[in-house]
Amino acid sequence: MSGGTDQTRPASLAALASGGKPALAAILARLEREPDAPDVRRLLDEAYAAPRAHVVGVTGPPGVGKSTLLSALIAAWRASGRTAGVIAVDPSSRRTGGALLGDRARLATNPSDQGVFVRSMAARDRLGGLAELTLGAMVVMRALFDVVLVETVGVGQSETDVASIADTVVFCVQPGSGDSLQFMKAGIVEIPHLVVVTKADLGAVAERAKVDVAGALTLAETADDWAPRVLLVSAHLPESIAPLVAALDEHLVHVRAEGRLARARRTQASAWVLDAVRERFGRDGLRRAPDLALKPGESPFSRIAELAGRLAR
Numbered sequence: 001m002s003g004g005t006d007q008t009r010p011a012s013l014a015a016l017a018s019g020g021k022p023a024l025a026a027i028l029a030r031l032e033r034e035p036d037a038p039d040v041r042r043l044l045d046e047a048y049a050a051p052r053a054h055v056v057g058v059t060g061p062p063g064v065g066k067s068t069l070l071s072a073l074i075a076a077w078r079a080s081g082r083t084a085g086v087i088a089v090d091p092s093s094r095r096t097g098g099a100l101l102g103d104r105a106r107l108a109t110n111p112s113d114q115g116v117f118v119r120s121m122a123a124r125d126r127l128g129g130l131a132e133l134t135l136g137a138m139v140v141m142r143a144l145f146d147v148v149l150v151e152t153v154g155v156g157q158s159e160t161d162v163a164s165i166a167d168t169v170v171f172c173v174q175p176g177s178g179d180s181l182q183f184m185k186a187g188i189v190e191i192p193h194l195v196v197v198t199k200a201d202l203g204a205v206a207e208r209a210k211v212d213v214a215g216a217l218t219l220a221e222t223a224d225d226w227a228p229r230v231l232l233v234s235a236h237l238p239e240s241i242a243p244l245v246a247a248l249d250e251h252l253v254h255v256r257a258e259g260r261l262a263r264a265r266r267t268q269a270s271a272w273v274l275d276a277v278r279e280r281f282g283r284d285g286l287r288r289a290p291d292l293a294l295k296p297g298e299s300p301f302s303r304i305a306e307l308a309g310r311l312a313r
Contacts, residue, residue: 011043013050013143020114024144031136032252036305040162044301053085054252055142057166059152064174065198066151068235074109074116076245077147083115085141085148089134117141132279133136134151135272136159136301138165163191164268164275167261168251170194173204174207189216191226193251200232200240207232269300276304281311 011030016023031040058066068089074084109116118142121134134150141148152162163169171192195213200206210230217228229247233240255261275290277285286292289307294300 003147011039012091013043013046016140016144019271021117024117024140025294026118028137031140032121032133035136035283036308037086040136041301042239043306047140048269048299048301049297050143053140053145053148054248055138055148055150055165055167056248057150057152057162057169058172059162059169061174062153062171063234064172066172069172069198069233070149070151070235071109072233072238072241073149073245076241078113078115082146083144084117084146086116086118087134087137087141087148087150088118088120089150089152106186117145132276133271135165160188160191164271167255167264168193168248170196170199170248172196173196173209173213174293175200175206189219193226194244194247195228195230196233196244197230198233200234201236205235226251266294270294270302273303273307276300277307277311285311 011027060066060138077084150165169192197206197209210232214230233244233245277289
């Protein structure tokens with residue numbers, strides 16, 4: 001993205017690309033205020049039709065070191081010339097509805113680097129889950145960057161919700177904390193494509209966590225012939241980041257093959273439509289709605305707007 005600051009142009013991908021961080025921050029703020037504005041929806045439709053980024057979802061229990069891991073990944077991608085956008089989904093303030101933790105403060109990034117953009121977004125009333133607005137922000141950023149990272153708060157429904165937005169899901173486990181046992185008990189072993197055991201410099205404890213998680217993953221059923229992998233990573237071992245970057249790239253190659261990525265994204269978009277109708281109009285809305293299926297090439301945002309118009313009458 002360039003560093004221009006002209007925000008008077010109509011919302012479009014070209015305007016955002018030339019407007020830099022200020023333009024993107026402005027449109028994301030407007031997306032939160034006026035998600036149904038016609039020009040905002042047109043931008044979402046344009047962005048949905050022009051996906052560029054590999055979308056990586058990162059989840060795991062609070063305190064496991066997700067922000068440290070993201071900082072290391074961003075540094076590695078920037079060193080190789082790739083741009084990165086980050087959506088940090090934080091718990092919400094009950095009073096204001098805004099994000100509480102402000103992950104952008106925890107990420108070690110250069111504010112002047114136009115190749116990195118970090119946005120904190122509130123989970124709203126979905127404990128640990130992804131608010132509908134997160135989808136729009138992801139789709140816009142997906143059209144502008146090489147990689148988009150979506151970090152969730154790691155409680156409640158985020159572990160499953162992140163699979164509805166990401167191409168690759170990374171689940172983080174902290175050794176010696178019981179996370180690996182919780183991973184097995186929570187029934188989410190079929191969600192991640194990669195599991196990262198953080199703080200690998202702890203040695204034997206980290207190795208034990210890796211063995212435990214690898215054992216749990218043998219019980220998982222995968223639909224696309226990808227065998228989930230477990231990697232040891234530590235912020236104190238910079239050399240441990242390269243294998244993770246390589247594994248992410250390998251999974252992207254895998255999902256792009258034989259049309260898997262396009263099919264997965266269509267399935268995700270169809271689920272967004274159903275979820276939007278349910279959240280806005282409840283079960284009665286689902287009952288009254290016509291066919292929710294997306295036509296080939298149809299934007300879920302236009303479909304949601306069309307359905308909302310019908311159901312609000």
